[in-house]
Amino acid sequence: MLKEAAKPVWSLNEFDKPLLTASYFGFMPVAAPRISEADLEAVKHCGEHPYFDAAEKAALIRSYVDNNFASLSHPLALVYKRKAGRLPAGRQGYSLHFIGASTGIAEAALIRAALSILSEEGHKNLRVDINSIGDKDSIALYERELASYVRKFGGSLNPELKESLRQDPWNIFRREEEEIIQLRGAAPSSLSYLSSASRIHFKEVLEYLESLGVDFRLEPSLVGERNHCSHAIFAVKSIENEAEHVLATGYRYSRLTRKLGLKKEIPMAGVSIFSGVKDAARRIYKQLPKPKFYLVQLGREAKMKTLTLIENLRENHIPVHHFLGKDKLAAQLSSAEALRVSYLIIIGHKEALDGTATIRNIQTRAQDTIPISILPQYLKKISL
DSSP states (O other): OOOGGGOOTTBOSOBOHHHHHHHHTTOEEBOOOOOOHHHHHHTGGGOOOTTOOHHHHHHHHHHHHHTTGGGSOSSEEEEEEOOGGGSOTTOOOEEEEEESOOSTHHHHHHHHHHHHHHHHTTOOSEEEEEEEOOSHHHHHHHHHHHHHHHHHHOTTSOHHHHHHHHHOGGGGGTOOOHHHHHHHHTOOOGGGGOOHHHHHHHHHHHHHHHHHTOOEEEOTTOOOOTTTOEEEEEEEEEEETTEEEEEEEEEEOTHHHHHTTOSSOOOEEEEEEOOOOOGGGOOOBSSOOOOSEEEEEOSHHHHHHHHHHHHHHHHTTOOOBOOTTOOOHHHHHHHHHHHTOSEEEEEOHHHHHHTEEEEEETTTOOEEEEEGGGHHHHHHHHHO
């Protein structure tokens, strides 16, 4: 959550429940960027994919530049309602973006917030399918191997399917003809071709999912769109009576930033939520919660527990300020001072291992260390 003075001019003055839920995880509600003809032209090489909307990402990158978002503190987290024209009639969807973080905290925050939004919408039995295609070198290596596999084992395909895979071997994951499904079953996995850096990144994302207690599975066929997706790609699904319904997809699209004219590549990751109740059923809020606590996390173990703690506090209607993605204590304390909070919630290495949190009164410097399991009740007493 950003301090009031830092809000851009296109921030919002009223919010529905999904925007409110996202704000607990630090996502700032903003107006959706308008997709222009220039945006569509800039990403025409990316093709049309319902779950991997390059045009929307291009519009956000352009808005990032036009509104000078680079001047805001990073990592920067944004959320907005998706344009109705890109969704089923009468429905509302949302996009969440985490900008400026190259580590797995970006994917973890997006997944945790998306799960919370979907749960609040009434969706049950949620599962995260996830895969990684890695960085550009990993993608190039994998594409060569995939093309070789198709040439070697696709000889029995009909001419139309052969031509489709010749033009783009990634179509093996998009087409649903029976011959393609059988060929896909033995296709090489992108995980086998990840660079060392990409392996480390994907391992970190999986560690976050394990720490969150999220139900997830590896899905080799989840490869995204080769011209702008990279690294971890995930889909949130509802599982009902053995039927699977995709409710959200997310991935990194940092590669687009240089192609759209930025001088250097900016880490950008996003998740698009496709399932929402009709607008008429939504309650509108005039303001976001105003936290009186600032959550400080120090060290790897503490960071792994942060998102679970934020979700627990959200369920108890306790908002907290935080700076996910920032590791240094000085940066977090500076942010807390600017926000003029009354209390710090500190989780360091020792607290993370002990399952505790230290609550410090900023004015008196008095502090208590208590079990995380009773933290919501403790903070509610302070708030009275």
